[in-house]
Amino acid sequence: MYKIDFQNFFTYSFSSDIVIFGCQEGEIHVLLIKRAMEPFKDIWAIPGDLIYPDEDLQDASERILFELTKLRNIELHQAQTFANPNRHPQGRVITCSHFALVRIEDVVAQASSWAEDIDWIPMREVPELAFDHNLILQSTYDVLKQKLATEPVCFDMLPEKFTLHELQLLYEYAFEINMDKANFRKKIKPIPLISLDEKQKNVKHRPAKLYSFDRKRFQEKIEKEHYRFKMY
Amino acid sequence: MYKIDFQNFFTYSFSSDIVIFGCQEGEIHVLLIKRAMEPFKDIWAIPGDLIYPDEDLQDASERILFELTKLRNIELHQAQTFANPNRHPQGRVITCSHFALVRIEDVVAQASSWAEDIDWIPMREVPELAFDHNLILQSTYDVLKQKLATEPVCFDMLPEKFTLHELQLLYEYAFEINMDKANFRKKIKPIPLISLDEKQKNVKHRPAKLYSFDRKRFQEKIEKEHYRFKMY
DNA sequence: GCAAAAGTGTTTGGATTACACCCATGC
DNA sequence: GCATGGGTGTAATCCAAACACTTTTGC
Numbered sequence: 012m013y014k015i016d017f018q019n020f021f022t023y024s025f026s027s028d029i030v031i032f033g034c035q036e037g038e039i040h041v042l043l044i045k046r047a048m049e050p051f052k053d054i055w056a057i058p059g060d061l062i063y064p065d066e067d068l069q070d071a072s073e074r075i076l077f078e079l080t081k082l083r084n085i086e087l088h089q090a091q092t093f094a095n096p097n098r099h100p101q102g103r104v105i106t107c108s109h110f111a112l113v114r115i116e117d118v119v120a121q122a123s124s125w126a127e128d129i130d131w132i133p134m135r136e137v138p139e140l141a142f143d144h145n146l147i148l149q150s151t152y153d154v155l156k157q158k159l160a161t162e163p164v165c166f167d168m169l170p171e172k173f174t175l176h177e178l179q180l181l182y183e184y185a186f187e188i189n190m191d192k193a194n195f196r197k198k199i200k201p202i203p204l205i206s207l208d209e210k211q212k213n214v215k216h217r218p219a220k221l222y223s224f225d226r227k228r229f230q231e232k233i234e235k236e237h238y239r240f241k242m243y
Numbered sequence: 244m245y246k247i248d249f250q251n252f253f254t255y256s257f258s259s260d261i262v263i264f265g266c267q268e269g270e271i272h273v274l275l276i277k278r279a280m281e282p283f284k285d286i287w288a289i290p291g292d293l294i295y296p297d298e299d300l301q302d303a304s305e306r307i308l309f310e311l312t313k314l315r316n317i318e319l320h321q322a323q324t325f326a327n328p329n330r331h332p333q334g335r336v337i338t339c340s341h342f343a344l345v346r347i348e349d350v351v352a353q354a355s356s357w358a359e360d361i362d363w364i365p366m367r368e369v370p371e372l373a374f375d376h377n378l379i380l381q382s383t384y385d386v387l388k389q390k391l392a393t394e395p396v397c398f399d400m401l402p403e404k405f406t407l408h409e410l411q412l413l414y415e416y417a418f419e420i421n422m423d424k425a426n427f428r429k430k431i432k433p434i435p436l437i438s439l440d441e442k443q444k445n446v447k448h449r450p451a452k453l454y455s456f457d458r459k460r461f462q463e464k465i466e467k468e469h470y471r472f473k474m475y
Numbered sequence: 476g477c478a479a480a481a482g483t484g485t486t487t488g489g490a491t492t493a494c495a496c497c498c499a500t501g502c
Numbered sequence: 503g504c505a506t507g508g509g510t511g512t513a514a515t516c517c518a519a520a521c522a523c524t525t526t527t528g529c
Contacts, residue, residue, distance in 0.1 A: 023255045023296075025326070025337055064255075064335065068326035092324045092339045094257070094300035103296065105257055105337070107324045157389075176508075193510065194492065216507040217499035408481080425483065426519060448480040449526035 024099075026106040027072045028059035028144075029087070030151045031080065033115035034168040037180030038133045040115065041148065042079070043140070044126035050100050051141030057148060058126070059106060072109050079129070080118045085111045086167070088158065090151040098143050108151045112167035134184075156185050160243045163202065166224035172207060174219035175199070186243050201238065203228035256331075258338040259304045260291035260376075261319070262383045263312065265347035266400040269412030270365045271387075272347065273380065274311070275372070276358035282332050283373030289380060290358070291338060304341050311361070312350045317343045318399070320390065322383040330375045340383045344399035366416075388417050392475045395434065398456035404439060406451035407431070418475050433470065435460035 031042035043055045058079050062071040072087045087109045094105040115131060132138075134152060139145065158164050165181055166173075179195045182188075203225040211218035232238040263274035275287045290311050294303040304319045322340040330336065347363060364370075366384060371377065390396050397413055398405075411427045414420075435457040443450035464470040 023257050025255050025257070062326070065328045067328060068324065068337075089323060091321060092300065094294070094339070096297045096299060105300075107326070174508090191491095191493070192508085193494085196509080197491080211508095213501095214507085215501045216505080217509085219508055406481090423519070423521085424481085425521085428482080429518080443481095445528095446480085447528045448478080449482085449528095451481055 024061055024102055024104045026059050026061045026104055027068060027075060028057045028106050028108045028147060029072055029075050029079075030057055030090070030108060030110040030148060030155075031076070031118075032110055032112050032152075032155060032168055033118070033131060034177075034181055035115050035131065037177065037184055038135070039168070039181070039184050040131040040133050041137065041152075042118070043130060043132050043137070044079070045128035045130075046141055047125055047127040053127070054141040055132075055138055056141035057108070057144045060125075061104075068107060076111055079126075080113065082111075082113060082117060085113060087111055088154065088164075090154040091147075093143060093147055095143065106147070108147045110151050110155055112155075112164055114168065114170055116170065159185050161240060163224065163229060163240050165242075166226075172209065172221040172223050174211060174221060176219055182242060188243075198242070201232075202240070203232060256293055256334055256336045258291050258293045258336055259300060259307060260289045260338050260340045260379060261304055261307050261311075262289055262322070262340060262342040262380060262387075263308070263350075264342055264344050264387060264400060265350070265363060266409075266413050267347050267363065269409065269416055270367075271400070271413070271416050272363040272365050273369065273384075274350070275362060275364050275369070276311070277360035277362075278373055279355075279357050279359040285359070286373040287364075287370055288373035289340070289376045292357075293336075300339060308343055310355065311358075312345065314343075314345060314349060317345060319343050320386065320396075322386040323379070325375060325379055327375065338379070340379045342383050342387055344387075344396055346400065346402055348402065391417050393472060395456065395461060395472050397474075398458075404441065404453040404455050406443060406453060408451055414474060420475075430474070433464075434472070435464060 033040045033042065042058070044058050046052055046054055046056050058075060060071065060075045060078075062068065066074075068089075069087065073083070073085075076085060076087070077083055088111070090108040090110055092105065092107045096103055098104065098106075121129065137145070137148060140148065155164075159182070165178065169177055169181065175196060176192075178199070179190055179192065182195075183190055204222040205225045207221045207223060209221045211221065229240075265272045265274065274290070276290050278284055278286055278288050290307060292303070292307045292310075294300065298306075300321075301319065305315070305317075308317060308319065309315055319341045320343070322342055324337065324339045326337040328335055330338075353361065369377070369380060372380065387396075391414070397410065401409055401413065407428060408424075410431065411422055411424065414427075415422055436454040437457045439453045439455060441453045443453065461472075
C-alpha cells in the first residue's frame with residue numbers, strides 16, 4: 012500500500028495528440044508538423060498540445076484541431092494513452108492520442124508559432140518522428156484500420172463526391188491487399204450511396220460515375236433492418 | 244494560442260482503473276469493490292489507484308490488479324481515458340481504464356484498506372457506481388466485446404478445461420443473442436482446441452467433453468496459414 | 476421411462492471468388 | 503487504333519441458418 016500524500020500526485024502534465032488522416036490518390040496521408048522549438052526542433056511530429064487545467068479532453072482536442080486546420084465539427088476518435096515516465100524530456104507528460112478524418116482539400120494547413128512547417132505525408136513514407144510519436148502514430152493507425160473495417164468512416168476522408176474506384180483504393184491501401192473490382196462492387200452493394208448525375212472530368216479513360224454517402228439512409232438501415240457495416 | 248506557463252500544467256493527478264472480468268455459469272461478471280472511504284463511501288466502484296510519479300501506466304495497472312486479486316502475469320488491455328475536469332470531487336483526476344480477464348476460481352478476492360467489501364457482479368446486474376464509473380464500465384465492456392469478436396480472449400476467462408457449451412454461453416451473453424448449437428460448433432471448428440480425455444462430472448444429463456485452448460497451435464495457424472480469429 | 480443436455484447430419488439460400496467480357500475516353 | 507480504367511455477368515464454391523435427429527447421463 013502506498014503512503015504518499017495525495018498532493019504529491021499532482022505533478023503531471025497531460026496532453027492530447029491529434030493524428031489527422033486524409034486520403035489522396037488512393038493513399039492515406041497523415042498531417043505532420045515540423046517542430047519550431049526544442050525539444051526535437053526541426054523534427055517531424057504529430058500535432059498536439061497540453062490541456063488546460065479546467066479543460067475537457069474533448070474540448071482540448073477540438074481546439075488543437077481547429078488551430079491547425081481551421082476545421083470545426085469534425086468527429087474525434089480517441090485511440091490510446093501513453094504514459095511512459097520518460098517519454099518527454101522536460102517532465103512527466105501523459106498524452107492521449109486521437110485521430111480525425113478530414114478531406115485534404117478542406118484543410119487550410121498553415122505554419123504557426125509551434126510548427127515551422129506542415130505537410131501531408133503518405134502513411135507508408137513517414138520518417139522518424141519526435142518523442143515516441145512513431146509508436147503513437149502506428150497504434151493510432153491500427154485503431155483507424157479497425158474502424159474502417161466496422162464503421163463507415165471512410166466517407167469522412169474521401170471527397171464529398173467520389174468514385175467507387177477511389178473507395179476501393181482506400182481499402183486496398185489500408186489493408187494492404189488487392190481486391191477484384193467486380194467483387195468489391197458486389198460487396199459494397201448494401202451500403203446506401205447516392206448515385207449522382209455527374210462524372211469525372213479530364214481523365215484519359217472512360218469517366219467514372221460519382222457517388223456520395225447517404226448518411227440518412229445508412230442510419231435508417233441500422234435502426235430498421237439488422238444491418239451492420241462490415242468491410243474486410 | 245495559450246499563454247499559460249508550462250509549470251501551471253503540472254496540476255493533475257492520474258489514475259488507472261482496472262475492470263476485472265470473469266465468467267461464471269455463462270454470465271460475464273465484473274469484480275467491484277465497495278469503497279471504504281470518502282468520497283462515495285459504501286458505494287460500489289471499479290478498483291483503481293493513483294499512479295506514482297515515476298511509474299509507468301502498465302506497471303501501475305499490474306500493481307493494482309495484484310493488490311486486489313494476488314494475480315500476476317495477467318494481460319492488461321487498455322480501454323479508454325476519462326478526463327472530464329469535474330469527474331472527481333477532490334481535484335482533477337484523469338483516469339485510464341483497463342480490463343483484465345481472469346478465471347474467477349483463481350482469484351483470492353479480499354477486502355483491503357480501501358475496499359470494505361468486494362464482489363463479483365453479473366454485467367447485467369450492475370448497480371449505480373461511484374464517480375463516472377458506470378460510464379467507464381460500459382465503455383470498457385464495449386471494448387471487451389470488440390476483442391471477444393476478433394481475438395481469442397474468451398479463453399482467458401473460461402476455466403482451463405471448459406465445455407463447448409460454456410464457450411457458447413459466453414458469446415451468447417456478450418452479444419445478447421442466441422446461437423444454434425450445431426451451427427456454433429461448425430463455426431468454431433477452425434479454432435485449435437485440445438480435446439481432453441475428460442468429461443464433466445456430477446451433472447444430471449449426458450456429461451460434456453472437456454476442451455482446452457491450444458495457444459501454441461493457434462499462433463502457428465496465424466503465422467503459417469492466413470488464419471484470422473473471427474466470431475460474430 | 477423421462478427429462479435434460481450432448482453431439483451430429485442434411486438441406487437450402489446467400490455470399491464470396493475467380494474470371495471473362497464489353498464500354499467510353501484521350502491521344 | 504490502342505492504352506487505360508469503367509462497368510457488368512456467370513459459374514463454382516464456400517459458408518451460415520434452420521431444423522431434425524440420435525446419444526448419454528441422473529433420477
